[in-house]
Amino acid sequence: MxxxxxxxxxxxxxxxxxxxxxxxxxxxxxxxxxxxxxxxxxxxxxxxxxxxxxxxxxxxxxxxxxxxxxxxxVTHETSFFRDIYPFEALKGLILPELLERRQSSSLTIWCAACSSGQEPFSVAMLVREHFPAARNRVRIIATDLSGAILARARTGIYSQIEVNRGLPAMLLTKYFQKQGLQWRIRPEIRQMVEFQQSNLAEPWPPIPPLDIVFIRNVLIYLDLEVRKTILSKIRGILKPDGYLFLGSSETTLNLDAGYEPVSIGKSVCYKLR
Ligand SMILES: C[S@@+](CC[C@H](N)C(=O)[O-])C[C@H]1O[C@@H](n2cnc3c(N)ncnc32)[C@H](O)[C@@H]1O
CATH class of the missing domain: 1.10.155 (Chemotaxis Receptor Methyltransferase Cher; domain 1)
Known part of the structure; x- marks a missing residue:
């Protein structure tokens, strides 16, 4: 041969x-x-x-x-609080606004293409840290194509190198337990995230109406028509006052005219027109 x-x-x-x-x-x-x-x-x-x-x-x-x-x-590159500005926008404006509007009802956040979980766990820590009274009102759904990476995410266990990337020392000591050479996220944060396997290019499982969508650093890898279909499907499930976050090098421009970019501090996110 x-x-x-x-x-x-x-x-x-x-x-x-x-x-x-x-x-x-x-x-x-x-x-x-x-x-x-x-x-x-x-x-x-x-x-x-x-x-x-x-x-x-x-x-x-x-x-x-x-x-x-x-x-x-597939590239699984990710880190805690990646690109920080979207998280600052969540903390400073978006969560206060939506929690106030929703009153006692819950808020649903979807992290699509969540890789090994640093992104949804960053959102969970942010909620727990800055909006503790609302922690039971925030539902975080995290999906990825890869069963293997989701199995890792579900453990909530990270290496020293992984926790050194983007995670403030104060959050590490507060929300992680040392386990041998690794760090395990505490159950109260782990329990805030529901992981589910889902291929964005195939029919999606039922997803409830969404307040916030993080779909960052995945569209760049995907076929143009599939990118358009995904953005259009998200429009169908994003609430009228919801927010969409893409990766820092991604945009809806030339893909979907139904979104308008909005600057919040140093971050750009998207709202429905
Ligand atoms: C570069 S990581 C981004 C992780 C995280 N969103 C971030 O920004 O740090 C891309 C992730 O997209 C996932 N992915 C790639 N193609 C996908 C698809 N068709 N459906 C769902 N997830 C996919 C990969 O498994 C990988 O975990």
Whole structure:
């Protein structure tokens, strides 16, 4: 068997990832396919990446191997309080305004593509810290495509390097317990987040009307038409006075005219027109 990965092998992986997750891998990302899938090929007992792809092409391999390929390709980069400004907007304006408007009813926040959980847990800590009386009125739903990353998120366990990124020392000591070399988030924060597996490119599970949506640093990876569909579906479930947050390099511009950008402090978020 030829052990070299061919151009058509890369094309096959690109197509597989686009079909299953709507993730677009440009031709200049072949190095990424090679570096991320070669260790997987080895772990799964294949002689080479080419052998793994040959096996995927036959369609006879277990679905789980296909999922592992997608998991290996996907970028899970995240951190606590990433890009800080959206969290400052939540604290300074959005949560006070919406909690006041909703009176005693609850508020639902969706973190779509939540990766290993730092984003929804940051929201949960912010609520607990600054709006303690409202903590039982805030529902945080966190979803991701990847079952493996959600399994990690559900544990609420983070390495020293992960807690060093973006998490103020005061919140670390208050809301985490040391466990060996790692840190486990305390149950009162863990319990505030409901994790659920969901592929944004496939039909969504029932989602209640939303007050706030965080869908950050995922649309950039997705097919243009899928991005448009996702933004349009969010419009359908975002409450008329709700807020949408995208990643700092993402925008609704040229994708969906139904949103208007709003600056709050140093953050830009989106409201329905
Ligand atoms: C770069 S991380 C962003 C995490 C977090 N939102 C943040 O901004 O820090 C992107 C996440 O999107 C998820 N993802 C990629 N494609 C997806 C899809 N089609 N549906 C749902 N999640 C997806 C990945 O599994 C990954 O955890």
């Amino acid at each position: 030829n052990n070299a990965t061919s151009i058509s092998d890369f094309d096959f992986i690109r197509e597989l990832v686009r079909r299953h997750a709507a993730i677009v891998l440009e031709a200049d990302k072949d190095y990424l396919i090679e570096t991320r899938l070669t260790p997987l090929a080895r772990r799964a007992g294949f002689a080479s990446l080419a052998a793994l792809i040959a096996s995927l092409r036959t369609g006879s391999v277990a679905n789980s191997l296909c999922e592992q390929v997608i998991e290996a390709i």
